[in-house]
Amino acid sequence: MNIPFSPPDISDIELNEVIDTLKSGWLTTGPKTKLFENKIAQYTGTSMGVCLNSATAAMELTLRLLGVGEGDEVITSAYTYTATASVIEHVGAKIVLVDTKKNSFHVDYEQLEKAITPRTKAIIPVDIAGVMCDYEKLFEIANKMRGLFNPSNKLQKALGRIIIIADAAHSFGATYKGKRSGSLADFTCFSFHAVKNITTGEGGAVTWRDIPGIDNQEIYNHFMLLSLHGQSKDALAKTKLGGWEYDIIIPAYKCNMTDIMASLGLGQLQRYPELLERRKQIIKMYDKAVKQAGIEVMEHYTDEYSSSGHLYLTRIPIKNESLRNVLIEKMAKRGIATNVHYKPLPMHTAYKKLGFQINDFPNAFDMYRNEVSLPLHTQLKDEDVEYVINNFLEILKESIYHYVT
């Protein structure tokens, strides 16, 4: 048996889309990227979308677009992947990490509120595993703390409060109270990295909610400038006969999506409803078996929200890192790839150097030390899921026996 953790699911639909692009004579940002942007906006229920080369770029450019930088603070969860926090450092702002709520993989909203200062410009909530954060609560906090907010440019003034930028690397297709991820936060950043639910190899996108008094086209154009050298015309516009001339408006960055990537994404998006449905079936199978065995898991589907089913995080009944790691090795010996999401940021060298200590994040540490993520992807057959469950429960039983005796 060989059960990988999260291989991409590529069908003839994607292959044909990519071949079509390769034969078209246009490989970089062009008609396919624009079409993918429109489809993403349509799918998420927003006015516009921008495609970039990663979620990291999407988050960083969003902070730059908003003029967040030196002297500002941005709050995020200690329980996430480094990209969520590193972008704050990239733009020169201060990273403020908040612990998770006890027994939750999501940030603690009470502690988050207490972390707000007059320097706070944005919050980056993380829709971990595809389960969306409580956006009603987040906006309630941002609105309540309006008085502390010090806007320093037109966009910040128009928003008039702390800005909510979702790290939605996991939550494309998820819903919260009937609304799709992408249409809830002020800005939402998606990842199409190879291990994510929907992939373009590497890739990302950002969508945003309409902002009163701000022209969406202006935001779009600003993203275009930031992502393509600050150049007044993109490559396609420059190829128009006689249209060589351009200006450089800002010495900006380079993180545009190519049409090859976008065509892969267009194929994936066509199949996405089926892919989401298959993820749901697998989660239901896991839930049934795992909950019976007394293992804690996240709820992916409730009356309030529906997850994108990106990761299956479990909390085994052994609160011990090294025994958890032995269990992971034993699973690997039986051909099953598992993973840990996440080692909290304060445990990594880079964040220790910034002065963070895991002792200050006891809830995040508590979530991490017995977390095991099971394989979850659309190549899994029912027999594979059963094989994972049987081996997981068997190995766990052995481990608990050794743990208590």
Ligand SMILES: *Cc1c(COP(=O)(O)O)cnc(C)c1O
């Ligand atoms: C994958 C991931 C990212 C980064 O996405 P890229 O597209 O690789 O930049 C950010 N945040 C989380 C939570 C992720 O899992």
